[in-house]
Amino acid sequence: MEQKKKLIEVALPLEAINAESAREKSIRHGHPSTLHLWWARRPLATARAVIWSSLVDDPSSHPEEFPTEEAQRAERERLFDILTRLVKWENSNDEGVLNEAKAEIMKCTGGNPPALLDPFAGGGAIPLEAQRLGLEAHAHDLNPVAVMINKAMIEIPPKFANRAPMNPEWRAQMGASSAPKGAAGLAEDVRYYGEWMKREAYKRIGHLYPKVQVAPPT
Numbered sequence: 001m002e003q004k005k006k007l008i009e010v011a012l013p014l015e016a017i018n019a020e021s022a023r024e025k026s027i028r029h030g031h032p033s034t035l036h037l038w039w040a041r042r043p044l045a046t047a048r049a050v051i052w053s054s055l056v057d058d059p060s061s062h063p064e065e066f067p068t069e070e071a072q073r074a075e076r077e078r079l080f081d082i083l084t085r086l087v088k089w090e091n092s093n094d095e096g097v098l099n100e101a102k103a104e105i106m107k108c109t110g111g112n113p114p115a116l117l118d119p120f121a122g123g124g125a126i127p128l129e130a131q132r133l134g135l136e137a138h139a140h141d142l143n144p145v146a147v148m149i150n151k152a153m154i155e156i157p158p159k160f161a162n163r164a165p166m167n168p169e170w171r172a173q174m175g176a177s178s179a180p181k182g183a184a185g186l187a188e189d190v191r192y193y194g195e196w197m198k199r200e201a202y203k204r205i206g207h208l209y210p211k212v213q214v215a216p217p218t
């Protein structure tokens with residue numbers, strides 16, 4: 001099978017990717033780093049950019065469509081524009097941007113994108129981003145903590161996608177038939193039952209812990 005040259009082999013909008021990757025360090029809400037600490041976690045923006053540009057053809061692979069260097073450069077700029085928007089944290093769940101990016105993957109893989117396996121998945125940045133881009137993602141790691149993080153991030157949420165929460169409070173308010181989108185229902189249950197566990201733990205063993213005043217960080 002003829003291998004097309006991929007965008008990552010030719011050029012990337014590195015400034016945009018680097019800036020978004022650096023910015024992620026200060027994001028505290030909704031980032032997997034707040035799920036569990038992982039020491040060698042890679043930025044999601046970098047993983048997203050690398051996976052996408054490894055699947056999307058460089059325009060020079062299609063001389064029939066882009067015969068001149070100028071035409072290739074213009075098409076590359078169009079792809080850079082998609083990638084620059086794709087790596088933005090705010091666009092992580094933007095269906096418009098994701099669909100545009102996925103359409104390029106489909107176009108360049110004949111509608112049959114490959115599955116992705118990360119055998120050293122660690123904090124899961126690579127399989128998570130592969131899944132976001134619509135690929136079948138597999139994660140593997142020697143360390144059971146990394147395995148647990150990956151299960152929590154890429155295996156369990158899709159099983160409960162678009163399902164209504166189970167907790168009685170939500171059901172009483174919203175009814176069992178109205179399901180929020182994606183993993184929002186699961187997140188609602190994790191929040192509810194997490195609170196319940198905290199309250200129960202406090203009831204049973206709270207008295208064993210003295211109340212202390214924690215000084216504000218300096």
Ligand SMILES: C[S@@+](CC[C@H](N)C(=O)[O-])C[C@H]1O[C@@H](n2cnc3c(N)ncnc32)[C@H](O)[C@@H]1O
Binds near residue numbers: 040119120124126
């Ligand atoms: C640099 S970390 C991966 C970081 C990951 N890309 C991320 O974004 O969080 C390397 C991982 O390889 C795992 N590892 C090392 N040797 C391994 C082996 N022989 N088989 C499977 N995993 C291994 C480590 O447990 C560690 O989680």
